[in-house]
Amino acid sequence: MIPVRAEGLLRTFAEAGVLMPADVHVARRLARLGGESDETVLLASALAVRGVRTGSVCVELATIADTVVPEDDELAADPVPEPVLLPWPADWSALGRSPLVALGTDPGWRPLRLVDGLLYLDRYWQQEQLVRRELDSRAAQSPPSVDLTPLHRLFAEPGSDRQRLAAAVAASRWVSVITGGPGTGKTHTVARLLALLLDQPGPRPRIALAAPTGKAAARLQESVRAQADAIGLPVDLTASTLHRLLGWRPDSRSRFRHDATDRLPFDVVVVDESSMVPLTLMARLLDAVRPTARLVLVGDPDQLTPVEAGAVLSDLVHRPLPAGSVDAGATIDAAVGGALGGPGTEGLRTEQLSAEERAQLAIGVVRLRDSHRFGAGIGALAEAIRAGDADEAVRLLAVGGELTRDEDTDGLAADVRRGGADLLAAATAGDAATAMELLAGHRLLCAHRHGPFGVAAWNEQLSRWTRPAGAPASSDWYPGQPLLITANDYDNGLFNGDAGVVVVGDDGLAAAFTRGTSTEVVPLSRLSSVMTAHALTVHRSQGSQYRAVTVMLPPPSSPLLTRELLYTAVTRAVDRVRVIGSEDSVRAAVGRHAVRASGLRRPSG
Numbered sequence: 001m002i003p004v005r006a007e008g009l010l011r012t013f014a015e016a017g018v019l020m021p022a023d024v025h026v027a028r029r030l031a032r033l034g035g036e037s038d039e040t041v042l043l044a045s046a047l048a049v050r051g052v053r054t055g056s057v058c059v060e061l062a063t064i065a066d067t068v069v070p071e072d073d074e075l076a077a078d079p080v081p082e083p084v085l086l087p088w089p090a091d092w093s094a095l096g097r098s099p100l101v102a103l104g105t106d107p108g109w110r111p112l113r114l115v116d117g118l119l120y121l122d123r124y125w126q127q128e129q130l131v132r133r134e135l136d137s138r139a140a141q142s143p144p145s146v147d148l149t150p151l152h153r154l155f156a157e158p159g160s161d162r163q164r165l166a167a168a169v170a171a172s173r174w175v176s177v178i179t180g181g182p183g184t185g186k187t188h189t190v191a192r193l194l195a196l197l198l199d200q201p202g203p204r205p206r207i208a209l210a211a212p213t214g215k216a217a218a219r220l221q222e223s224v225r226a227q228a229d230a231i232g233l234p235v236d237l238t239a240s241t242l243h244r245l246l247g248w249r250p251d252s253r254s255r256f257r258h259d260a261t262d263r264l265p266f267d268v269v270v271v272d273e274s275s276m277v278p279l280t281l282m283a284r285l286l287d288a289v290r291p292t293a294r295l296v297l298v299g300d301p302d303q304l305t306p307v308e309a310g311a312v313l314s315d316l317v318h319r320p321l322p323a324g325s326v327d328a329g330a331t332i333d334a335a336v337g338g339a340l341g342g343p344g345t346e347g348l349r350t351e352q353l354s355a356e357e358r359a360q361l362a363i364g365v366v367r368l369r370d371s372h373r374f375g376a377g378i379g380a381l382a383e384a385i386r387a388g389d390a391d392e393a394v395r396l397l398a399v400g401g402e403l404t405r406d407e408d409t410d411g412l413a414a415d416v417r418r419g420g421a422d423l424l425a426a427a428t429a430g431d432a433a434t435a436m437e438l439l440a441g442h443r444l445l446c447a448h449r450h451g452p453f454g455v456a457a458w459n460e461q462l463s464r465w466t467r468p469a470g471a472p473a474s475s476d477w478y479p480g481q482p483l484l485i486t487a488n489d490y491d492n493g494l495f496n497g498d499a500g501v502v503v504v505g506d507d508g509l510a511a512a513f514t515r516g517t518s519t520e521v522v523p524l525s526r527l528s529s530v531m532t533a534h535a536l537t538v539h540r541s542q543g544s545q546y547r548a549v550t551v552m553l554p555p556p557s558s559p560l561l562t563r564e565l566l567y568t569a570v571t572r573a574v575d576r577v578r579v580i581g582s583e584d585s586v587r588a589a590v591g592r593h594a595v596r597a598s599g600l601r602r603p604s605g
């Protein structure tokens with residue numbers, strides 16, 4: 001139990017593992033500054049701080065007693081009371097009288113704000129308002145119309161209807177969202193959208209490609225360039241991180257060079273891996289993109305949400321149609337007609353879109369469905385998890401072959417030993433390219449960092465299974481050891497999240513990495529932020545693909561076990577998925593959504 005310097009409700013909730021010392025500290029500080037002593041207000045303040053810390057933009061007071069889960073990364077042995085049994089206040093009306101709390105859209109500044117039962121730290125409410133305002137105003141107008149005829153040439157392959165539709169929608173709106181699981185052709189579609197826009201008469205649009213991480217930006221650039229020649233795109237398009245695009249200045253008070261007073265000089269801004277963009281960064285982006293630039297958000301909203309507060313992509317996909325939007329029906333018909341109605345086009349018609357798809361189209365969202373990357377089994381499992389169908393997920397995992405579920409780790413051990421021996425052979429021979437290829441063969445993914453189901457323990461176990469007998473115990477390194485870069489390293493051209501492997505180089509042990517399509521070897525002494533990576537957290541694995549994935553599930557009671565976690569883990573695999581855990585754990589994961597409170601899913605007031 002963590003000792004806290006607090007009394008009353010704050011103490012009770014801290015002892016139950018619901019509040020951390022930092023939440024209590026901030027709440028007490030706010031109360032002191034504002035001259036507030038009401039216990040209910042103090043508890044609500046601490047819960048608002050906790051909300052942001054755990055990824056929510058606000059807390060919904062009416063439901064918080066049922067939705068709060070204690071944070072328990074280590075699955076602590078001490079039993080704590082169920083949060084729902086805690087002495088939750090039945091009446092939060094003291095907030096309405098508190099000097100700490102602004103009410104509704106009241107323009108005065110107070111540290112907290114209560115709007116329709118949602119309690120915010122005011123800063124996050126302001127950011128949410130900015131996002132809402134910018135999205136609504138962009139939905140109220142359309143860009144000048146675009147000739148969509150080239151789409152038939154650009155998306156000629158059978159089965160490209162939804163991709164063609166997504167490109168048509170993105171060309172016809174100031175803001176659009178292209179979603180879909182891994183390998184559904186999101187980047188393929190973006191590249192063709194750019195080709196379409198560049199094909200139009202008039203001045204050439206200025207294009208920016210960006211992503212939240214350096215690794216994702218490098219991947220986007222590489223993928224767009226690989227297709228450039230075939231579809232007539234310039235071959236020198238570059239992608240950057242969102243921070244770099246917005247002109248991040250660590251030394252400046254306003255932090256970003258570009259904002260509403262100095263907008264980005266682009267006509268099209270594409271943001272890949274948008275599911276990883278938190279509210280604060282999305283607000284900065286919308287502030288800086290010109291109102292007459294097309295903003296295309298690309299990502300998979302079913303994946304784990306950002307570590308920071310705000311699952312904006314997921315909120316945008318589930319937003320109601322803003323009042324004052326351009327006529328939705330007409331937009332759909334124009335986009336569908338333009339995308340699909342060309343001569344000789346077969347397949348999709350407006351009426352073949354589901355009600356959900358039509359509702360999403362009205363707000364500029366198109367979801368691509370068919371994966372070009374992984375097998376049908378993994379696709380079906382991902383869809384069952386996404387749809388919350390636990391029976392189907394359990395059934396598919398019992399089929400064997402591409403998908404398996406084990407209760408023990410014997411299969412994992414056998415695979416890891418076999419894969420480790422191959423990797424060791426390639427690494428010892430100094431064959432960096434083969435070692436990198438073998439490295440992508442399998443990865444163990446865990447929900448937890450610590451404890452019996454966590455990355456730390458399993459990294460040690462897998463090291464024991466694979467460390468060569470002759471490797472000196474005094475050295476941390478051995479050939480075939482998988483590595484992960486944990487901070488951007490511009491000197492070596494490596495990004496946080498890049499995977500590598502220890503190989504025998506000309507001057508002793510070195511680390512191999514893939515850069516673009518080639519393999520490079522860097523002396524181990526030149527690497528500063530690096531860790532062993534037999535096992536990764538599912539969070540860390542986002543954006544990566546492996547031929548086979550083993551997912552280590554914790555017991556059903558783990559608060560980290562959610563649908564988003566299992567979906568993200570399963571969709572990292574191309575050929576094979578093994579889940580280690582009980583049927584109950586699978587059911588618990590599929591049945592539990594990661595709750596991220598936000599006001600963006602509510603209609604604009």
Ligand SMILES: Nc1ncnc2c1ncn2[C@@H]1O[C@H](COP(=O)(O)OP(=O)(O)OP(=O)(O)O)[C@@H](O)[C@H]1O
Pocket residue numbers: 157159160163180181182183184185186187188189223372373
């Ligand atoms: N309509 C299509 N016809 C043929 N091949 C396609 C089509 N769409 C995509 N592909 C191919 O499928 C693979 C995956 O496409 P792409 O990389 O665009 O998917 P993605 O959704 O961006 O994936 P990720 O989420 O991993 O970034 C690529 O090799 C791409 O060339």
